[in-house]
Amino acid sequence: MTEEMILSIGRQALVTALLVAGPVLVLGLLAGLVVSLLQATTQLTxxxxxFIPKIVVVMLSVLLFGPWMLRTMLDFTGRVIGLLPSVVR
Known part of the structure; x- marks a missing residue:
């Protein structure tokens, strides 16, 4: 196993993690922003x-993006497992 292969796997792992977590985090951030604006304009504290709208949005986004997230993680896992024979030698 070469250093380039290790760096490539690490880079792919980071990209995969960002792709999988990204939609949920962005939608949670947008829900928090909307709620914060609503609280600021109405002075509700x-x-x-x-928390409740953010939790609902995150749960719905996991339900919506769940199959894609699972496919993305399985593709990455399959690629890493496919590299095992070259690592074992």
Whole structure:
């Protein structure tokens, strides 16, 4: 196993992690921004108002993007497992 192969696998792992987590994080961030703007304009300071919409949005985004996220992780795992014979030698 060469250094280039290790760096390539590490880079692919980081890209895969960002791709899988990205949609959920972005939608959670947007939900938080909308709730914060709503709280700022209405001067509501209830803490549960900040968390409940974010939790709902994150759960819905996991349901929506779940199959794609699973496929992406399985593709990466398959590529890494496919490299095992070259590593074992």
């Amino acid at each position: 209830d803490q549960t108002l900040a």
